[in-house]
Amino acid sequence: MTKKAFFKLLPIFLLYFAIFLLTAEDSLDYGDEPRYAKYAENLTKGFYAPTDTLFLWNGPGYPLLLTPYAFFGVPWYWAKMLNPVFMFLAVCFIYSSIRNYMSEKTALFFSYLFGLYPPFYAELWFLLTEPFVLMLVSLFALLIIKWFGSGKYRYMLLAAVICALTILTKVFVAYVATSMLLFSLILWKWSSICRRSIPVYAVSLLLCTPYLLYTYSVTGKIFYWANSGGQVLYWLYNPHPEEFGDWKSSVAVMTQAELAHHKPLFNKLAELNFVQQDELLKKIAVRNIINNPGKMFLNWVSNLGRLWLNLPYSYKYQHPRQLVYLVPNSLLLAATLLCLYPLIRFCRQLPTPITHALGLSVVFLLGHSLVYANARYLCTIVPFIFIIIAYTATNLVKLQHPLSEE
Numbered sequence: 001m002t003k004k005a006f007f008k009l010l011p012i013f014l015l016y017f018a019i020f021l022l023t024a025e026d027s028l029d030y031g032d033e034p035r036y037a038k039y040a041e042n043l044t045k046g047f048y049a050p051t052d053t054l055f056l057w058n059g060p061g062y063p064l065l066l067t068p069y070a071f072f073g074v075p076w077y078w079a080k081m082l083n084p085v086f087m088f089l090a091v092c093f094i095y096s097s098i099r100n101y102m103s104e105k106t107a108l109f110f111s112y113l114f115g116l117y118p119p120f121y122a123e124l125w126f127l128l129t130e131p132f133v134l135m136l137v138s139l140f141a142l143l144i145i146k147w148f149g150s151g152k153y154r155y156m157l158l159a160a161v162i163c164a165l166t167i168l169t170k171v172f173v174a175y176v177a178t179s180m181l182l183f184s185l186i187l188w189k190w191s192s193i194c195r196r197s198i199p200v201y202a203v204s205l206l207l208c209t210p211y212l213l214y215t216y217s218v219t220g221k222i223f224y225w226a227n228s229g230g231q232v233l234y235w236l237y238n239p240h241p242e243e244f245g246d247w248k249s250s251v252a253v254m255t256q257a258e259l260a261h262h263k264p265l266f267n268k269l270a271e272l273n274f275v276q277q278d279e280l281l282k283k284i285a286v287r288n289i290i291n292n293p294g295k296m297f298l299n300w301v302s303n304l305g306r307l308w309l310n311l312p313y314s315y316k317y318q319h320p321r322q323l324v325y326l327v328p329n330s331l332l333l334a335a336t337l338l339c340l341y342p343l344i345r346f347c348r349q350l351p352t353p354i355t356h357a358l359g360l361s362v363v364f365l366l367g368h369s370l371v372y373a374n375a376r377y378l379c380t381i382v383p384f385i386f387i388i389i390a391y392t393a394t395n396l397v398k399l400q401h402p403l404s405e406e
Contacts, residue, residue: 001096008108012091012115016084016124024125026077032058033076033127039063040070054218054273057228060211061169062129076127083124083131090131090383091115093138097145097387101351102394110390117386118328119379129169130379136166138383145353148196156196160203167208170380171225172368174208177201179363193352193359219275227274230281232372236299237285239292243314245299246306247372258315300369307365307373308333325375332382335389342396343388354391357384 028034040063042048048063049056069079095111102110123130143159146152167174181201184194215224236245240261253259253266265284269277289296302312310325311318343350343358350358364381 001092001099002104005095005099005104005108006092009088009091009095009111009115012112013084013088016087019121020081020084020125024077024080026075028076028127030126031128036062036066036127036129037070037076040066043067044071048214049218051218052273054227054275056215056219056224056226056274058129058226059168059171061165061167062132064168065132066127080125080127083126086131086135087115087120087124090134090138093135093142094383094386097138097142097383098390100145100149101391106394107390110386110394114383114386117332117382118324119375119382122324122376130376133166133169133380134383136162136169137380140166141353141357141383141387144200144356147200148193148352148356151196156199157203159200160207163200163204164207167204168211172371172377173380174205174225176360176364176367177204179367180360181205183359183363193355196352197356221275227278229371230278230285233285234281236303236370236372237288237292237296238299239288239295241295244302244312245372246302246313246316246374248314256315303373304369307368307375307378310375329375329378332385332389336385339389339392339396342392346396351391354388357388361385361388 028037035057039048039058039060042050043060043063044067048060065082066079068074069076091111091114094114095107098110099107120130120134140159140162143155143162147155147159163173163177167177178201180197184191184197184201187194188198212223212225216222219227232247235243235247238245242258248256248259248262250266250269253262269280272280305311306313308329310322310329347355361381361384364384368377
């Protein structure tokens with residue numbers, strides 16, 4: 001990236017920072033914020049999951065980033081202040097990625113579209129992983145382009161490191177990386193893209209081995225990333241006719257009358273540690289899938305709706321803030337669908353990084369549709385989707401007046 005391009009993108013950072021200053025607070029009152037802070041504090045004391053509960057709800061990537069703040073007692077407000085920096089770096093990485101396929105002026109235009117994507121702003125002032133992951137995934141996309149384009153192993157190693165950090169921050173990505181590795185191993189004889197992908201995903205998973213050894217030491221289970229999956233699967237594959245597969249907290253179960261029929265199970269869960277809870281809930285989910293395939297299909301369709309449009313939810317009133325996801329994601333979905341025809345028609349002419357981005361996006365979206373999803377999670381893969389859209393719009397689509405001559 002040139003200095004000229006950097007300064008032309010700088011207004012986006014100023015916008016991010018201004019919004020942060022107007023909205024951020026030092027308190028940790030929203031969503032997963034207290035949990036990330038607690039994990040960071042645990043790391044300063046020499047452990048991660050409490051030995052009594054085995055609460056492994058998230059990977060250690062983001063808590064590791066927060067550990068210095070916890071160790072030195074720095075107010076969490078200053079940790080949150082990294083978010084505008086992460087988001088601006090993501091914009092810079094996206095610019096550097098799409099600049100390979102278009103002019104500087106066009107790349108700047110699309111980079112501004114990316115930087116102004118409203119759902120990115122939803123977590124800007126919170127102590128949450130989304131801004132950090134957005135930066136990691138955008139950098140990963142850039143490094144993949146450089147690795148496929150140059151074949152230099154330093155880019156492969158850097159891409160693997162960034163992928164590993166993403167996995168440790170969003171453990172769902174571990175299953176995406178594993179799927180990409182398996183598909184690449186199956187197809188490596190017929191695809192140079194797969195041959196280039198194998199070392200990236202193999203090394204990234206290898207770099208996560210210390211964490212997997214840790215989870216094995218405390219749970220006795222191999223390839224164990226987190227114990228949040230059981231609850232996610234239980235709620236998604238829930239056969240109740242008035243519920244659509246969206247996750248509900250144990251507090252909601254105990255306090256909301258509509259969820260009272262789940263109380264007996266959650267009272268039983270309270271007597272178990274989180275590993276045991278995870279096992280039990282997964283067994284119930286599998287049983288529900290077998291016994292209620294029709295309702296499970298409806299929940300799956302609803303899950304796709306939540307991933308793209310942030311609806312529907314069970315027992316939840318609509319709120320204007322849903323428009324933050326509904327409007328831009330409707331446009332994003334429409335743009336994605338419009339890209340399908342030119343991408344399929346010219347599939348043999350696509351650059352290898354674009355083909356890889358397509359494969360990764362499909363694996364991510366299909367995989368997330370099978371576990372709990374909402375529009376917040378879509379942001380993780382948006383950098384790759386956006387690169388595909390930008391490439392298609394500038395390289396595969398030609399706007400022409402119907403009466404003009406070719």
